[in-house]
Amino acid sequence: MPNRDKADDTILVARVCAGDSDAFRLLVIRHGARFRMLAMRFTFDQALAEDVVQEAFISLWLKAGKFDGAKASFTTWFHRIVINKCLDYKRKRQFSALPDGYDRADPAVGPEVKLAADGASNRLKTVLSALSERQKTAVILSYYSGLSNQEAAEVMQMNIKAYESLLVRSRAKMRKMLMAEKDDLFAAFA
Amino acid sequence: MAIQQFEHGKMTLEQFEILLDTLGTNFDSWPKMKQAEARNLAQTLDGKRLFRGAQKLEMLMMALQSTPQSTSQSVPESSSESPLVNSAVTPCDTQKEAFLEKLADIPRRYQQNSAHLTVCNRMTLFVTQALAVNSDGSRLFSPQRLASQAAAFAAVLAVGILVGITPEETPTGSGEIDLSETWFVASSDFELGE
Numbered sequence: 001m002p003n004r005d006k007a008d009d010t011i012l013v014a015r016v017c018a019g020d021s022d023a024f025r026l027l028v029i030r031h032g033a034r035f036r037m038l039a040m041r042f043t044f045d046q047a048l049a050e051d052v053v054q055e056a057f058i059s060l061w062l063k064a065g066k067f068d069g070a071k072a073s074f075t076t077w078f079h080r081i082v083i084n085k086c087l088d089y090k091r092k093r094q095f096s097a098l099p100d101g102y103d104r105a106d107p108a109v110g111p112e113v114k115l116a117a118d119g120a121s122n123r124l125k126t127v128l129s130a131l132s133e134r135q136k137t138a139v140i141l142s143y144y145s146g147l148s149n150q151e152a153a154e155v156m157q158m159n160i161k162a163y164e165s166l167l168v169r170s171r172a173k174m175r176k177m178l179m180a181e182k183d184d185l186f187a188a189f190a
Numbered sequence: 191m192a193i194q195q196f197e198h199g200k201m202t203l204e205q206f207e208i209l210l211d212t213l214g215t216n217f218d219s220w221p222k223m224k225q226a227e228a229r230n231l232a233q234t235l236d237g238k239r240l241f242r243g244a245q246k247l248e249m250l251m252m253a254l255q256s257t258p259q260s261t262s263q264s265v266p267e268s269s270s271e272s273p274l275v276n277s278a279v280t281p282c283d284t285q286k287e288a289f290l291e292k293l294a295d296i297p298r299r300y301q302q303n304s305a306h307l308t309v310c311n312r313m314t315l316f317v318t319q320a321l322a323v324n325s326d327g328s329r330l331f332s333p334q335r336l337a338s339q340a341a342a343f344a345a346v347l348a349v350g351i352l353v354g355i356t357p358e359e360t361p362t363g364s365g366e367i368d369l370s371e372t373w374f375v376a377s378s379d380f381e382l383g384e
Contacts, residue, residue, distance in 0.1 A: 024296065033290065050292075053289075059298055124250060178247055
């Protein structure tokens with residue numbers, strides 16, 4: 001089934017290349033939310049994440065011919081585009097303000113869950129900010145992209161062993177940071 | 191990777207730390223021969239501290255994976271189905287779906303460069319579709335079919351080369367044959383007598 005999906009994505013990109021907007025819509029419906037979430041994990045800013053993903057999809061619409069299905073699957077290729085755009089944006093912009101929607105009421109979620117989620121989100125932001133860009137990318141791909149380690153390594157254009165070792169180093173660094181914090185901060189998750 | 195390094199000998203605290211970062215805090219998923227040692231180390235003062243740190247990290251990652259914001263919901267794959275038709279729609283979903291609609295609107299707002307619609311692209315599309323799996327599971331140009339065609343081509347080529355290099359007996363000593371000698375022989379049959 002996954003192979004079939006990959007094949008379908010490749011055909012859809014070829015159709016996009018030929019100007020088929022229905023194929024583009026299908027790719028958006030299939031992958032849009034996933035890449036929005038990925039970008040949010042990178043930027044911690046919903047508006048910025050949406051800008052990044054929109055720009056990536058505009059690139060897909062205008063330059064779909066650059067995709068080579070023989071070299072990589074669509075998701076691997078598009079992960080690379082989104083991640084590179086996130087890193088570009090991050091280089092250009094300083095994140096001093098709180099993210100959009102930080103304090104927006106969300107009736108679907110209980111206040112205590114929201115509080116814990118916000119707290120965890122901020123803590124994750126702090127911990128991730130201590131990592132290098134490569135370490136951060138490896139962690140986000142591993143935990144939030146739904147890719148296997150092999151696929152994540154392909155996105156980062158590394159071999160699997162190097163990727164896994166990068167991931168272990170990142171986890172060690174994050175763990176050491178967390179160990180320095182007070183235990184009771186994590187009562188919310190216990 | 192780290193596991194092979196520690197196959198023999200007693201596990202040190204440093205090795206325990208590396209394995210915690212590599213394999214996580216669930217000792218059941220560790221290699222069987224290391225599980226008991228790891229559990230013992232996790233009871234020591236330093237081991238406990240390391241274990242708690244690794245647990246903190248896992249809890250943080252899991253908490254964020256399970257928050258509604260980070261849950262990626264399945265969306266209908268058919269282009270005819272709008273993602274906006276879900277019955278129980280939360281503000282979060284509405285935001286996400288509005289964003290997806292905005293993305294889907296890109297083709298209307300951005301004109302594709304006509305240079306993209308080249309013959310080459312259309313050929314790529316044709317070939318990609320031809321090589322794709324059909325609904326009945328068959329392939330128009332399967333690797334087996336392409337391989338058999340290539341083999342047949344190579345065989346014909348080889349036979350041709352062999353025939354070409356085989357020395358032929360010639361009626362003349364010079365090795366040259368004058369084919370033109372017989373060109374008009376047949377036509378003499380049709381000549382009308384004067």
